[in-house]
Amino acid sequence: MKKLFLLRHAKSSWDDQVARDFDRPLNDKGKRAAATIGTFVKRENLTFDLVLASPAVRVIETLEHFEEACGLAIEPQWDRRIYLASSVTLIDVLRGANDEAESVLMVGHNPGLEDLVFDLVPDDGSSAARDEVETKYPTAAFAELSLAVEKWEDVADNCGSLDRFTRPRDLDPSLGPKYN
Structure with a gap:
């Protein structure tokens, strides 16, 4: 059994004039949301053997705020394939993970992360958390999955099963959409 954690980057700023989408930084709300999820991870005593992340600026900044709040030393393997990747590509990235890693945190973008949950977790009506993902996988949301595999290549x-889905607004209502 392998554990997969999925973290969508936090809310980015559309106010900054950047030449490429890849270079968009976080806004203040995004910084707070990333730290809030990091605090949640610390409180739940979650750890990761491997971190696979998109090298986009908003992911790098998400991890900076997340790491500071959770107190873990995060040393991501930056993988350009994760940037705006489809679920199929994300599965390919996972299949290449080192089998010594029992738990992997993947940090990336939508719609790929959302679609990855849909592909890995059967739609059999037994997961309220999966239903929440179907409603929306917002920025800085954090999913925890158990995968019935011994090797990542499988x-x-x-x-999989979706054990938990946590949104920043679940932990701090001021991070919800009505508080832009």
Whole structure:
């Protein structure tokens, strides 16, 4: 059994004039949301053997605020394939993970992360958390999955269960959409 954690980057700023989407930084709300999820991870005593992350600026900044709040030393493997990747590409990235890693944190973007949950977790009506993901996988949301595989190369459709789905607004209502 492998554990997969998925963290969508926090809210980015559309006010900054950047030449490329790749270079968009976080806004203040995004910084707070990333730290809030990091505090949650610390409180829940979660750890990661491997971190796979998109090298986009908003992911780098998300991890900076997340790491400071959770107190873990995060040393991501930056993988350009994760930037705006489809679920199929994300599964390929996971299949290449070192099998010594029992728990992997993947940090990236939507719609790929959302679609990855849909591909890995069967839609059999038994997961309220999956239903929440269907409603929306907002920025800085954090998913915890259990995968019924012994090796990362065996990751396949419907091999997992969604154990938990946590949004920043679940932890701090001021991070919800009505508080822009």
